[in-house]
Amino acid sequence: MTELEKRIKAKIPGEDTGIEIKHSLCAICSPAFHCGLDCYVKDGKIIKIEGSPDWPGSKGRVCTKGQSNRDYVYRPDRIQTPLKRVGARGEGKFEPISWDEALTIIAEKLNEVKAKYSAHSVAFYSGHCKWYRPILHRLCYSFGSVNFGTDDSTCFKANDIANKLTFGAGAGPNTPKANTFLGWNYGGYYAKHMSVAGVRALKERGGKVIIIDPRHTPAVKNLADLYLQIKPGTDGALALGMGKIIIDNNWIDADYIEKYVHGYEQYKALVQNYPLDKVCAITGLNADDIYEAARIYATNGPATVNFSGCTQTHHINGMQSTRAIHALIAITGNYDRPGGNVPGGVSYLHKNGGFTTREKEFRESLRPHDQLRIGETRFPIWDEYCDEFHAVDLIRQLEEGTPYPVKAFVGLGLNAKMLPESDRLLKAMADNLDFFVDADLFMTHSAKYADIVLPACSSLERGEMKAYEGGFLAYTSPVIEPQFESRSDVEWLCDLARKLDVDDELLKAGYEACCDWIIQDTGLTVADLKKSDMPVKVPTAKPANKPGTYLAGGCKTRSGKIEIYSEAIAAVDAKYGLNPLPDYQDPLYDQNDPEMVEKYPFNMVAGVRLPHTQHSRLHEAPWLRSLRPDPLCEINVEDAKRLGIQENDPVEISSPSGTIYAKAKVTHKFQPGTLMMIHGYTEANVNNLIVSTHLDPYSGYPGFKSARCTIRKYEEA
Amino acid sequence: MKHVFTFDPDKCCACSACVIGCTDQNDIDLAGGEQCFRKTYDVEIPLQDGDVYYAYLSTACMHCKDAPCITACPVGCISKDPDTGFTIYDNTACIGCKSCAMACPFGAPRYRKEDGKMVKCDGCYMRVKNGMKPACVRACSFGAIDCVPEDEYLASGSNKACNALIDQLNLRKKI
């Protein structure tokens, strides 16, 4: 091999090799990250991906998922053209059509439903990808429908609402200044890789790391000084028990409570119901560990709690458990304090850049008010704090048609596997919708039910606007042409706005014009941003407020204080039976009748993170799939032994709502009685086991992480 | 300049980002059944006292100083890169006899499905020569794997060189 051939083989960028590095962002996982990428491009093809070293936030780091962007973008099953269904819904038979034909059909069908029923009978929905949501949201309202919904209905939003209920603002961890890191369900490595360095730094400077998790994770091994292997879903009881210990030992911050905390006396009375022995019995923990966790958290100086994005809120007691943990922050004076939990805003799309945009105004200003949203009367707390219909109620409204029928569905990346009883939901859509359009990169299980399927492109094939920490705003350029006939979602959404001829000149002017409108106060325009292939510093960005500023100005709660006793919950009609205090309930309280307990003795924890999966979008990515070829259900060694199940044995897992088949993975990582499984497999969709009424009444969130089921070895016929 | 791969088992979580980085760099057809040069392990090892050791590891060619695979190869495919000190190869004449695998105490050589020829981690020596980190190192978000100049490594007093792995990971010493 010549030197040049060796350089080409080694993918060394340079004029001689014809390999160029182009910058973009990874949109595979949460918009809270969206790490910067260096894409090595040769002859219009991506040949290699790396983290972009100077990108704000990620600073060169990408996770397993991000590292696999080439695998993802070039997945062999990318949808190539717009498609029109020719078979039955769900059958997967389509024929290619042109973009113009597709958009014409969509516009006609939506207008038909609008005319026959009402605009509200058209639901607009976004799956996991969140970047185009301002455009979709506005299109929904411009069209006249109140029903804009997203996967927020099962994602981070419940956490956000809990924060708003208690603090009136966010409550992110301020790890750099903390002495104690209380990692409540903190996995770090597999779900929030950029957070690990901060926790390690805390540990290296002598800080304490406590991790509370039913599962023994790498974070437990590598970081924890104290590990509490809690029984799934009993965190609320633990938090109340720790509160009692803190109060009993007078480790509280009485001045702080006096000044800033609402409902302390009621809370103090509540925790009397959670003496240590009772808490031990509920949580499966030992008393010394609980005491020690409480002591360290309350007495070791500034202490921060890390809340996992949705782990806690995926229990039907999750919102209250989260609020019970909030109470610990409140009584120890750790909110809006250096090294505690601190409020934070959002500049644009879940990222705080220290500047303001008009995202909210752009999205919400045209909202119609002449109809109830899906789920509005069922989940009043949700409705108050989130400008979206509740996707969990969709299945009911489709099936019952009340208070009005849903007849058309505009889905972007709809993934029914992210919702309980996924197949039942898809059946309800197939049976009741007059029209269903879905856009996606791949022909998904859900897309097969659509009448029109549109090919979307990945973040590497489009330009998009994105805010970053440190005062940055980016507008990316495509690093490769969109694959096949795929298009950027915002392009066709704006085209659709024109086809529908909605009364919204801004939307019809296109994505860039909308972005310009949204960032008009930043001192920058899209044209400015496009001059750089890296994020640009926003002139109006300001450093975060000094800790204490928020509290001094009064919390954005009804009482102006940190509300352990939530006045917002208290204001909800008593018929909902909601408790303003964060009391504890069993995570299976709706499934605990003796017959159920006998038939379904196991507790399924669905959605346990794997480092190389993100919902279902990477299950079919060839490299990543090969890391774990089969859907696996994890079972504790003792249970496995008792049931005669060995590693890799086929197993059947059943719940009242369904049965799935997987292979067994036998583990010591969690206690007996529990099963754990990643979600998103079409052939083994664990969320089919989650009963669609097994919900947290506060948030409407499904109890994905505690649900009754049973498992047995499956002998293939 | 001679380089040393280091690995810190206390920072690894077996997330396999390194595996994907290696796959991406070397165009390995994982789905077609080819094996990546780098491998990660998430293994539970029950101990006699009832406890369990949770191993999270990433390993590849150790680039041994006195590499037995070089001696073992009957056709002389394997050699040392004089600059980096990495164990590199030219498999043009490889006969797929697997003598290298028999010599390697770490199971580093792989055999390509299509023609049975040996392939292995070459330490990304071309990248290193061009001032870049190896692909696996770039892919690690946790600082578990690194590749540093030998003098820098010696000056650091670290004991995390990959080829010292065996001593470090001996459980008896660990517990």
Added chain:
Amino acid sequence: MNKIAIIGFGGAGYCAAEEARKCDPDARIDVYLDTDIGPYNPMLTTYYVKGAIGYQDMFPFGSLEKIEEELKLNVFRKTPVVGLDAAEKTVIRADGSEESYDSILISTGASAFVPPVEGKELPGVIKMRTAEDAVFLKQYLSEKKPKTGLVIGASWVGIKVLEDFMSCGMDCTLIDGADWAFSIAVFPQTAQRIHQDLENKGVKLGFGQMLDHIEQESDGQLTAVMKNGNRYTADTVAVCIGIRPNVGFLAGSGIAMNRAILVDEKMRTSAPGIYAAGDCCEAYEVQSGQQKNIGVWFNARKQGAVAGANMVGACKEFGGNALLNLAHYLDYDFISIGDVSACTAEDEVYEYEKGELYIRAVRGEKLKCINMIGTAQINGIMKNFFVKSFETEDAEMDVPTRCHLLANGIPAEFIDFIGGKTFD
């Protein structure tokens, strides 16, 4: 100035010259060769025959001329050494001339053994060891296009010659005097699987019979007549019964020998200043603690390098030597580590089979022998652990090694059986 002689120039001789030159840039290094071709690897001959490599590829160190120049050697081509005066460290050449040295390395290798039976010289009877043999067979196969082949000797060479035959589309029969193939290294249970695989690939087998003589039929075909009266007829007959160390010229030299030359860890023979390395020597082996002839390329090179260094004043040792047999043919591979003949009925046996993977291992107090089929990826790990288990008391398996074995489908029970407990 060191003045050394190297008799025989294969892998061992070459590595000795290379190492000696590295340690002593000024040494005079004389190399004696029976032929005029450079060091090649006998293991590659059958690969050359089937076209997997070119002729030059059999010579991994390059041409003799290049080596001669680079290592500054005096090469005596076609100059067989016919005797050795060990006390005087003097070599005796075929022409009667003599030359004395400070030290001498015997690295004469081994030759294919063809028993002295009638018919062994018939056209179409072939053997396989040297580059010349390879050139001959390659040409023979392409010109004569034989349809059927008989391989006598289910040895490591025999199986590779059989593979050459099969790659030409020949119908093959494999016979051996022992009751099963590779009998010096494998358990009968392992052999049973090896036989099954060969039969599945269309090879006819005949074991437990000795060759009496070879006859030529009227149509030119050859018939091997066995001592039991069986007759095997084929277009060509390969005699691959085994190899013998080239040590005949040492008769009367006084150098201690068993089947081959006995050496210590420093590759010294019983005669001061005389060294031996490679296929012509028996070096210490870890399991028995005795000297054994283990003719593999890796050993030849390592032993040569140790001898070469020591001959010019360094002090190196050759260690980690275990009985080892690796075969890789027709997309099948198996390995035997340790001494199958050391196993007794009282020993503990571990056996495992899953799909293509087969493991059988025997241990007494210590490991004795491991047979594995289809485990190429982990053979080095197992071999190293086997050696370690003799070199170190309570050798333990480190965590990465254990993980690697598990990931390759090796059961934890087997790891425990071989003593790979990581904690006790």
